[in-house]
Amino acid sequence: xxxxxxxxxxxxxxxxxxxxxxxxxxxxxxxxxxxxxxxxxxxxxxxxxxxxxxxxxxxxxxxxxxxxxxxxxxxxxxxxxxxxxxxxxxxxxxxxxxxxxxxxxxxxxxxxxxxxxxxxxxxxxxxxxxxxxxxxxxxxxxxxxxxxxxxxxxxxxxxxxxxxxxxxxxxxxxxxxxxxxxxxxxxxxxxxxxxxxxxxxxxxxxxxxxxxxxxxxxxxxxxxxxxxxxxxxxxxxxxxxxxxxxxxxxxxxxxxxxxxxxxxxxxxxxxxxxxxxxxxxxxxxxxxxxxxxxxxxxxxxxxxxxxxxxxxxxxxxxxxxxxxxxxxxxxxxxxxxxxxxxxxxxxxx
Amino acid sequence: xxxxxxxxxxxxxxxxxxxxxxxxxxxxxxxxxxxxxxxxxxxxxxxxxxxxxxxxxxxxxxxxxxxxxxxxxxxxxxxxxxxxxxxxxxxxxxxxxxxxxxxxxxxxxxxxxxxxxxxxxxxxxxxxxxxxxxxxxxxxxxxxxxxxxxxxxxxxxxxxxxxxxxxxxxxxxxxxxxxxxxxxxxxxxxxxxxxxxxxxxxxxxxxxxxxxxxxxxxxxxxxxxxxxxxxxxxxxxxxxxxxxxxxxxxxxx
Numbered sequence: 210x211x212x213x214x215x216x217x218x219x220x221x222x223x224x225x226x227x228x229x230x231x232x233x234x235x236x237x238x239x240x241x242x243x244x245x246x247x248x249x250x251x252x253x254x255x256x257x258x259x260x261x262x263x264x265x266x267x268x269x270x271x272x273x274x275x276x277x278x279x280x281x282x283x284x285x286x287x288x289x290x291x292x293x294x295x296x297x298x299x300x301x302x303x304x305x306x307x308x309x310x311x312x313x314x315x316x317x318x319x320x321x322x323x324x325x326x327x328x329x330x331x332x333x334x335x336x337x338x339x340x341x342x343x344x345x346x347x348x349x350x351x352x353x354x355x356x357x358x359x360x361x362x363x364x365x366x367x368x369x370x371x372x373x374x375x376x377x378x379x380x381x382x383x384x385x386x387x388x389x390x391x392x393x394x395x396x397x398x399x400x401x402x403x404x405x406x407x408x409x410x411x412x413x414x415x416x417x418x419x420x421x422x423x424x425x426x427x428x429x430x431x432x433x434x435x436x437x438x439x440x441x442x443x444x445x446x447x448x449x450x451x452x453x454x455x456x457x458x459x460x461x462x463x464x465x466x467x468x469x470x471x472x473x474x475x476x477x478x479x480x481x482x483x484x485x486x487x488x489x490x491x492x493x494x495x496x497x498x499x500x501x502x503x504x505x506x507x508x509x510x511x512x513x514x515x516x517x518x519x520x521x522x523x524x525x526x527x528x529x530x531x532x533x534x535x536x537x538x539x540x541x542x543x544x545x546x547x548x549x550x551x552x553x554x555x556x557x558x
Numbered sequence: 559x560x561x562x563x564x565x566x567x568x569x570x571x572x573x574x575x576x577x578x579x580x581x582x583x584x585x586x587x588x589x590x591x592x593x594x595x596x597x598x599x600x601x602x603x604x605x606x607x608x609x610x611x612x613x614x615x616x617x618x619x620x621x622x623x624x625x626x627x628x629x630x631x632x633x634x635x636x637x638x639x640x641x642x643x644x645x646x647x648x649x650x651x652x653x654x655x656x657x658x659x660x661x662x663x664x665x666x667x668x669x670x671x672x673x674x675x676x677x678x679x680x681x682x683x684x685x686x687x688x689x690x691x692x693x694x695x696x697x698x699x700x701x702x703x704x705x706x707x708x709x710x711x712x713x714x715x716x717x718x719x720x721x722x723x724x725x726x727x728x729x730x731x732x733x734x735x736x737x738x739x740x741x742x743x744x745x746x747x748x749x750x751x752x753x754x755x756x757x758x759x760x761x762x763x764x765x766x767x768x769x770x771x772x773x774x775x776x777x778x779x780x781x782x783x784x785x786x787x788x789x790x791x792x793x794x795x796x797x798x799x800x801x802x803x804x805x806x807x808x809x810x811x
Contacts, residue, residue: 306646435665441653442660445643448609452640453713454633454661499647 227510234517238282239274241521284414285520286513287426288475289485293512294505295468296486298433301440302464303369309487310472314379316481318349320407321383324390328399339477346473353379408535409482411520418478429471437501484538485512488546495549559620559716559745560585566615568601575601579770581763583745590756591749593765594789599749603721607638633661637710638719652690654705655680658712680708683738699726720748753780754805
C-alpha cells in the first residue's frame with residue numbers, strides 16, 4: 210500500500226467509526242427537548258429541507274427542528290470538538306495538565322469585550338455581543354502573546370512556563386476589567402444576563418452560526434491533526450522536540466494561533482463553556498493513550514458528543530427553563546471524570 | 559560524520575559559559591568530554607546539537623554550517639541524549655523509542671516496517687526488548703536512561719551526542735552501554751564523569767571554566783598532573799597485578 214493510500218485508509222476507517230456516532234448525537238439533539246419529537250419526524254424535516262421532499266410535517270415542528278434544535282446541536286458539536294482539540298494541543302505544547310483553551314486569556318478577554326458592548330455601551334448599540342466578545346478575546350490573546358514573547362527572550366526552554374504565566378496575568382487583568390465595568394454600570398438584570406452568558410449560552414444559536422462554527426472547527430482540526438506527530442515529540446519537552454527535528458518555535462506559534470482563533474470564535478458564539486477543553490482531553494487520554502494521532506480524533510469525538518449531550522440536558526432538566534450549558538458540563542463532567550480518574554489509576558497498577 | 563567546532567563561545571544573561579572552544583571529531587571517532595561540574599560540557603553538547611546558538615563561532619556538520627540546516631535536517635544527522643529528560647505522560651517504552659523515527663516521517667512518508675525494525679534493533683542494543691510494553695512511570699532511572707539512548711539510536715544518526723549517559727546505570731549497564739557506544743560506527747561525543755570510562759574512548763577533551771584545556775589521546779589528556787590541577791585532587795596511574803591497561807586512582811589533595 211502506498212504511503213498516501215495508507216493515510217487515507219486510516220482516515221476513512223476513523224471517519225466510518227466516528228460519523229455514525231456524531232450523526233446519532235445530532236439527531237438526538239433534534240429529537241429531545243421540552244416537546245419530544247419522533248425520529249421519523251426529524252428525518253422527514255431533513256428530507257424536506259435538504260432534498261425538497263415535500264412530506265407533510267406540522268410547520269411548528271418543522272420550525273423547532275430546523276431553526277432551533279438542529280443548528281444548536283451542530284454548533285454544540287463543533288464547539289465541543291474544537292475546545293477539546295484545543296485542550297489536547299495546549300496541554301501537549303505547554304506540557305501542563307491544567308492547560309485549557311482559556312489559559313491564553315481568551316475567555317477573560319471575551320467577557321470583557323461582551324460587557325464593554327452590552328453594559329458599557331461601546332459602539333453605541335451598533336455592535337453585537339459576539340462581535341465584542343470576539344474582539345475582546347483577540348485583544349486579550351494579543352496581550353498574552355506579547356507579554357509571553359517579551360518574557361521568554363531566554364530561549365525555548367522556559368517558554369512554556371512563560372506562556373502559562375503570561376496567560377494568568379492576562380486573565381486576571383481582563384477579569385478585573387470585566388468586574389470593573391459590571392460594578393460601575395450594570396443593573397441587577399444585566400449582571401445576571403452576563404453571568405449566564407459567561408457560563409455558556411446556546412439559546413441564540415442559528416444557522417449563520419453553524420456556517421461559522423463548523424467550517425472553523427474542521428479547519429482548526431486539520432491544522433492540529435497535521436501536527437500530531439510534532440506534538441508527540443513534545444513528550445520530553447521542547448529541547449527534546451527540537452532534537453527530533455521539530456521547528457519548535459514555528460509549531461508553537463502556528464498551533465497557539467490556531468487554537469486561540471478557534472476558541473475565540475467559539476466563545477463569541479456560545480460564551481465561555483468551561484470544563485470541556487480541560488477535562489475531555491484527559492478523559493480521551495485515558496481511553497486511547499497519549500499518542501496524538503489517536504488522541505485528537507478521540508478527543509474531538511468525545512468533546513462533540515459530550516457538548517451535544519450537555520445541551521440536551523440543559524434544555525430538559527428543569528421544565529420551562531434553560532440552564533447555562535457550562536453548569537451542566539461541570540455537573541455531569543466532574544463526577545464522570547472522577548470515575549475515569551479512579552478507574553484509570555486502578556488499571557495502571 | 560565529521561563534526562567541527564570553530565571557536566565557539568556562548569554566554570547567557572552576560573555570563574560566559576563557553577569561551578573560544580575549537581575541536582574536530584573525525585567520522586567514526588568517539589570523543590569523551592570531561593571536566594568538573596559547570597565546566598561547560600552540557601553547553602558544548604547543546605551547541606553541537608544545534609539546540610542553542612553560539613554567541614560566537616560556528617559548528618560544521620560534515621563540512622556544512624549547522625546554522626544553514628533545518629531542524630529536521632539536523633535531526634536526521636544528529637541525535638542527543640540529554641540529562642534528566644522526563645515526562646508525566648503514560649507512554650510505553652516502545653513509544654519512547656518510536657519518537658526517534660520522528661525526523662524521518664512525514665505526511666507522505668508514514669510509519670513503515672523499516673521504522674519498526676530500527677526500533678526493535680535499538681531496543682535490543684540497550685537490552686530493553688523485554689520492557690517494550692512497560693509504562694514510563696514504572697521504569698527505573700537506569701531503564702529510562704537506556705530507553706533515551708535507544709531513542710537516539712533509532713534516529714539512525716551520523717553523530718551521537720550523549721550527556722552523561724551512564725548516570726543512573728548500574729556497573730553492568732554502564733560498561734555495556736559504553737561498549738555499545740564504542741562499537742557503533744557513528745561519530746560520538748560523550749560527556750562523562752568517570753575518568754576511567756573516558757580512558758576507553760578514542761580521544762578525550764578536557765573542559766574547565768568554559769575553556770578547552772586539553773585535547774588528545776586519553777593518556778595525554780588525562781595525564782595525572784592535568785587531572786589533579788583541574789579537579790583539585792591527587793591522581794596517579796595504577797596498574798593491577800594482571801598487567802591490564804593502567805587506570806587512574808584518585809584521592810583528595
